[in-house]
Amino acid sequence: MYIGQAGIRKNGEGVLFRVVEHLKDEFYFTEAVMFTTSDNSWGPTEISYLENKFTNLAIRTGRYTVKNGNEPNPGNVTEEKEAELEVYIEQFKLMLGILGYKIFVPLVKTPEPVEEDREDRELMLTLTRKITRSHKVIEACCKQTDEGFVVLAGSQIEETDADSIxxxxxxxxxRCRQNNEIKDGVLTKNYLFKSPSYAASFILGMTTNGKTDWKTADGVSLKTREERTYK
Structure with a gap:
């Protein structure tokens, strides 16, 4: 994804013209979302502030590769203007979510105190496996969320690939190794997978059954847990 800004130019062109310009670049995109004001009330300082905030939010969320080459200048807004712009940022995030874009939605929730009578919907799972071909013991963690299985940053990754992968x-x-998202055998960012087997295969570098690999804190496999749930 790419986050950019555009103001009205001397030739009268603005945001739409800037999007069309990107079609001539090597940067490839399939969809574009534009936020504008109805009265052109934002100047370069306000727009730069928004561009900086959205870019950093997207990087921290880590769902997509952010193509911005440099970190946008945050500008020099007053405290009063900053408070006003933060309200717009929350509104934009809400609108993007309604449109189905989860650009700023974290893959896993920020840990919060859990009431004793309320079950946490995000299930923490661990995987421990000795790899025959490398003689290493791999340990990884993931969270089962409403979207799938999020392998967490800090998990160990087997660096060799099996023939069956x-x-x-x-x-x-x-690609992860090339982008330093796997560094020295450790995952450096959260990664979402739709199935437990794909998550486990990504970690172990081979075809495997994630429902037996992933286990809860008390050592129960996903397979056993599901069987107990549906009985």
Whole structure:
């Protein structure tokens, strides 16, 4: 994803013209969302502030690769103007979510105190496995969320690929190493997978059954837990 800004130019062109310009660049995109004011009340300082905030929010969330080459200048807004712009930021985040874009939605929730009578919907799981081909013991953690299985940053990743590894997983692992998202055998960012087996295969570098690999804190496998739930 790319986050940018545009003001009215001397030729009268503005945001839409800037989007069309990107079509001539190497940067490829399929969808664009534009936020504008009805009265052009924001100047370069306000727009730069918003661009900086949105870019940093997207980077921290970590759902997408942010293509911005440099960190945008935050500008020099007053405290009063900053408070006003923060309200707009929350509104924009809400609107993006309604439109189905989870650009600023964290993959996992920020840990909060859990009441004793309320079950946490995000299930923490661990995986421990000794790899025969490398003789290493791999340990990883993930959270099962409403969206799938999020392998957490800090998890160990087996660096060698087995012959049986799915091609999609092999390419993802290679891309992560190239982007330093796997560094010295450790994952440096959260990664979302739709199935427990793909999450486990990504970690172990081979085809595997994630429902037996992933276990709860008390050592119960996902497979056993699901069987107990549906009995």
């Amino acid at each position: 799915p091609d999609t997983i092999k390419k993802l692992r290679a």
